[in-house]
Amino acid sequence: MLKDIFTKTTEQKILSLFVANPNKSFYGREISKKIKISLGATSNALRFLEKKGILTSERKGKTSLYTLKLPNPYIEHFKILNSLLVIEPLVERLKSISRRILLYGSYAAGTFTSESDLDLFIVSERRDEVLDKIGEFNRKQNIDIRPVIKKQTEWMQLEKTEPEFFNELNRGITLWEKPIDETGF
Incomplete structure (x- = not known):
């Protein structure tokens, strides 16, 4: 999984914890336990x-309480990367039954909070299978994914039928797209 590549250092693991819980503060020992790294290495990081x-x-007594300093453009981009890494396993499961998968909304912009849902736009002819895979992923990961699923023909008409939504999707992130074959599909 790509997460193993991009969250290798102690600092990256700590940042991943904070961006997943942006409004929360943590004690050093608590961080050490959550990321499963020694207290010494965690303290240095x-x-x-x-x-x-x-x-x-x-300072809280003999220990320190740490908080993510926001706003920070680097952290916003790290939040986006972290989101992509979290949903990568779902994207892999959806590839075989989808034509296109887009991340849009607050997660794509890096402005999400702990109350935000994750917006996915999926082009697929197999809506029920997509919903089953997303439901299973939601239960395992405790993420509130809100999919919009359209057929290929609906996607091709979206610019005309829902221009504002189409523009929002264009500001999003393409997570996967099936290569176009000779028939144009």
Whole structure:
């Protein structure tokens, strides 16, 4: 999985924890347990991230409480990357029954919060199978994915029938697209 490549360092693992919980603060020991890295390595990484202005800390007794410092354009882009990594297994499962998969809305812009749902646009002739795979993924990952599923013919008409939605999709991220064959499909 790509997540293993992009979240290799302790700093990346810490950032992944914070972007998944952007409004939450964590103690160093709590972070260490959640990311399954030694307390010493976690402490070093936390000090580095604080020095770089990515995290802030507040002393609480003998320990520090860490918070993600927002807004930060780098963190917004890291949030997008983290979202892509989280849904990568779902995208892999949907490829065989889809023609196109797009991420749009707040997750594509990196502006999502813990209350946001994840908006996916999927072109598929097999709606029920797509919904089954998404439902299974939602249950396992505890992510609220809101799919919009259209057939290829509906997708081809979308610019005319729903121009505002079509423009929003164009601002999104194409996660996968089936290569066009000789018939144009």
